[in-house]
Amino acid sequence: AAEMNQGVRFVSQFLTALAYPLQNPNNNPTLAPTQREFAGLFFGSLIAQAYAEFLYNDAFRVQVGLGYVPFGQSLQQREPVLYRRRNGPQLNSSNGDTDIGVAFPLWMGVHVLGSFPIGDGRWGYNAYTFSPYSNQGNVAEGGRLWWAPSETILAGISFQTGEEARDRQFFAYGVDASVKFERFGVIAEYAENQVGDGF
Numbered sequence: 001a002a003e004m005n006q007g008v009r010f011v012s013q014f015l016t017a018l019a020y021p022l023q024n025p026n027n028n029p030t031l032a033p034t035q036r037e038f039a040g041l042f043f044g045s046l047i048a049q050a051y052a053e054f055l056y057n058d059a060f061r062v063q064v065g066l067g068y069v070p071f072g073q074s075l076q077q078r079e080p081v082l083y084r085r086r087n088g089p090q091l092n093s094s095n096g097d098t099d100i101g102v103a104f105p106l107w108m109g110v111h112v113l114g115s116f117p118i119g120d121g122r123w124g125y126n127a128y129t130f131s132p133y134s135n136q137g138n139v140a141e142g143g144r145l146w147w148a149p150s151e152t153i154l155a156g157i158s159f160q161t162g163e164e165a166r167d168r169q170f171f172a173y174g175v176d177a178s179v180k181f182e183r184f185g186v187i188a189e190y191a192e193n194q195v196g197d198g199f
Contacts, residue, residue, distance in 0.1 A: 011067075012050040018043050051111070063111040070113070070126040070144045071103045071158040072176040072189040102191050103160050103172045104132050107142065121149040130162075138163040152180040158191070170195045 003009045021039040051065030069075055107128035115124030126144040131137070140162020148154040155177045164170040174191030 007055045009053050009055070010051075011053065013048040014045055015048045016043075016045040049106075057114075059114040059116055061113050063113070064109070066106060066108050067111060069103065069105055069107050069128065069130070069142060069160075071105075071142065071160065071172075072156070072174045072191055073178060073187050074189065075103060075105055102193050103158070103174070104130050104140070104142070106130060109139070118147075119149070121147070121153075123147045130160075132162065132164055134165050135163050154178045164195060168195060 001009065001011045019042040021042075023037040023039055047066065049065075049067040051063045051067050054062045054064075056062075068077070107130045109129040109131075111126065111128040113124065113126045115122045124146050126142075128142050130140050130142060132140060140160060142158070142160035144156055144158040146154060146156030156175070158172075158174045158176070160170075160172040162170065170193055172191065172193040174189060176187070176189035178187045179185060
């Protein structure tokens with residue numbers, strides 16, 4: 001991350017994997033092969049998120065690039081790969097080639113967000129664009145409204161809509177709530193994706 005000045009910053013995250021697989025982990029030196037064998041070296045890296053943020057004030061910020069969607073609670077995790085490997089919720093299940101799953105995990109293009117004080121708490125909004133993997137030539141939209149009456153309680157509603165595949169519309173929506181008690185907390189969320197002409 002880099003802060004250019006008070007109103008502009010750049011954020012990026014890369015996921016990198018390095019593997020040198022062991023072919024015969026239960027090798028017995030008295031049998032063939034007599035030594036451990038390894039497969040070829042694999043190295044890969046991809047951009048998880050990278051965006052420039054333009055901060056005008058708390059009520060209006062613009063992000064341009066690629067980032068995690070503000071859909072519910074679990075899709076906003078900053079380490080989604082580790083989260084899934086540790087039996088994260090089904091809401092984060094991997095996308096297929098023909099559908100987006102419960103909700104598409106990344107916004108692409110433009111993300112507008114902000115928050116406003118209300119009493120002792122805050123309420124906020126998000127609006128963003130994305131292109132599903134299953135229909136990359138199409139631009140879809142998503143959004144979120146949230147309310148935090150205090151520092152320990154947060155509730156929100158989220159939605160996404162667009163064309164999942166050619167001539168196949170989808171509408172995903174969800175509700176979530178988070179309550180914290182000192183060292184403990186409870187997070188609950190529900191999401192559904194309706195596909196087809198009649199949703």
